[in-house]
Amino acid sequence: MMQNAGGQYYFYGNTFIEGNKSARKTPDSIGLIWDNSLSCKNRDTKKELDLLNAYFQKIKNTKVTLYFLNYTFEKQKEFVISNGN
DSSP, rough: OOEEEEEEEEOOOOOOOOOOOOOOOSEEEEEEEOOSSSSTTOHHHHHHHHHHHHHHHHHHOOEEEEEEESSEEEEEEEEEETTTT
16 A cells, blocks of 8 residues: 655555464473462462463473462472373
8 A cells, every 4th residue: 555645655565474483392390470369369260270281281291389479479389290280
């Protein structure tokens, strides 16, 4: 598309570029920060856990370090995810 504006021409072009797609390496370890403050009491915990489960099913094997966040930040526990479990 081209337009004349005061004797000067402006143009606009639109195209889609295919980028190179490369597979990302699955992480060897994950730090998971879980907000367990009172402001999260009405959140959909099941939905969040379902999302985590689907992610772990996809990546299969990793180590997860769980941290709790409220008015403090504390390391809680480490989990080993093996074959998505």
